Amino acid sequence: MDPRLTLALLAGRGASWISRRFGRGGGTVLPGHVVPRIDPGALHTIASRLSAGSLLVSGTNGKTTTTRMVAQIASRAALAPIHNRSGANLMTGIVAALAAHSDLSGKPQGDLGIFEVDEAHVPVATAALQPRVLALTNIFRDQLDRYGEVDLVARTWRHAIQSLRGDATLVLNADDPIVAQLGEDARCRVIYFGVEDTSIGSAQVPHEADKRLCHRCGARIQYTWSYYGHVGHYRCDSCGWRRPEPAVRIISASTRRDGGSDLVIDAEGTRLEVPLRLAGLYNACNAAAAVTICRSVGIADEHIVGGLAEFEAVFGRQERIAIGDGSIILSLVKNPVGFNQVLQALFGSEFRAPSSESEARGGESKIPELGTRDSKPETLLVIAINDLFADGTDVSWLWDVDFEMLAGRPLKIVCSGLRAHDMALRLKYAEIQNEVVDVEPRIEAAIDRAIHAAQGGAQIVICPTYTAMLAVRSELQRRGAVAPFWED
């Protein structure tokens, strides 16, 4: 028994109790400040006692969903996971999760640590946890005010990779060239996942692509296929650098009428058919990352497929809430690539259009489009943009989102939040009729309208930034539309 560790953990419990008791959050972060104050080595000590080790996941988009998929799969495989479920992904959140799930001697009450970690905290988390797997999913421009340029994030990840154990596995997205290039520096096993279904995506590289020049020779990278942002198939004609061959490949992804999707994944030669309850190519990529991570720690395919099949949307990520005759879809937005994917999944036709053949087989089709001309119930889109620290204080990213795809649809749009007027202006320049756009900076008033419309049978889509999401949730909760508390 280590008295210092025990004291630290006792203090952590106290902090957690105080934080819950006095309503300053769910106790998911405060112990993370208190514990290392008393025992700076606590994280390392507890983590090193996890019998199945730790897995770390980072990336601009999808880390919460991917981590939770892995945790779901691990539970099915009878590995008790310890997990920063709440998305508290700074070091304090990881410490708090471990402290909450260990006894006072510092013995963890679980086998496997599964942690999502903020992009900037990857090096310190890697050093402290010595993970078995480090999975890096993507880097997009996100909160330039906070993280700096994407190259800066890639540079910090490079350092983290240097400190991985020799027997660790590095899981990388082959389709993101900024991420894939990091495999070159690894001294451990590297395994790539990627998408190889070219019935999705296009030969056009979108404007928000963040990688244009080869990191090796500085020549322009050639994209032969693009899925979103700079994610796709690419090569450098000048020095020969190219997309690494993925070991786990999505060979087809199609959307079902019920809003879920069917994936066929080739996992190192084994064909997996995975039904997902989520839509969107980005969720297919999250699933491929989860498959790769789980296989690399030896979890059996039946648990992987089973865990993914029962996986439900994460808090605020395409969450559906029934109200009266209508429903509300809540989808967090935080950067252009993510927002575009949400718009695509909800209003566009990202996956292949139904061919007559697949129609005949029944089932396969693009997502039932919202706001199409013949859709009877009106669709109301609430976009709530705040500019507090957790949202990103720079709202210029709204101009990189393709709202143009909403023009001409019979939608009503309410712009809300601290930057409601910025949002409305952006829609004006996307040539969306002024008459369909209302500005209501007060989130509670915007939610009033949404609930009223939902009770009348309308489809509601709410896209908030992070702190706006918290406000939206608490408004919905106050009105009894969602459960009073949530573990997320």
Place this chain on the structure above:
Amino acid sequence: MRLRLVHLYGDLMNLYGDRGNIMSLQRRCAWRHIELEVTQVTVGDRVDPAASDIFFFGGGQDREQETVSRDLAAGNGEAIHEAVDDGAALLAVCGGYQLLGRFFRTGEGVEIPGTGLFDAYTVAGSSRMVGNLLIEGDVGGERRSLVGFENHSGRTYLGEGAAPLGRVVVGSGNNGQDRLEGACYRAAIGTYLHGPALPKNPWLSDWLVLAALHRHLGEGAALPALDDSREVAAHAAAADRVRREGNVRTSIR
């Protein structure tokens, strides 16, 4: 009427919603029945001064910026200067602004030459100046406020030959010391304002178009007024928020 907008290195330099600036110019021209033809000029392409009425030059990452600076030195820098001397309008934001100054001195003391369109130079700083930026300046003979966001570590200092775009009300501006922001030379403007700069400051957008029109139609050219209620509301809301909350400082970890 037809005007030609040249988007300089748009594939390499397009941080911070820069394309919003192009959208502002494009839509506001379209609403006035002015055709604005947008062409991209990138590494290896040549700028034709006679076929360039308005330039837009955005910000980029260090690596891209180095590539672009070499290409500018190979002739495009001079061509841009020639067009501006002939009356073309120009907006350069952040990295683009720095590249059009006389030089950029890195942390190691190396001087990377700029094109010298603006009599200004930039010195690398150890900390970034990040946050909302509100300035006041003269736009087309009227006192106007301009609001946006800045995110830069370079400190820019103006020489005799450059006038500032405005004085800083909230934020850091060129260097965080002299309360000046931006640089003007003829109808060329360099600034750290993004956000993007033009949509919420429509008077600046119109000033650039008007300058380009003057080149073709003479000083008498004028722009019909537009319904700018959304623009004015967004400007006022942002400016109010900045005045009330100050420069919400964030740090790069």
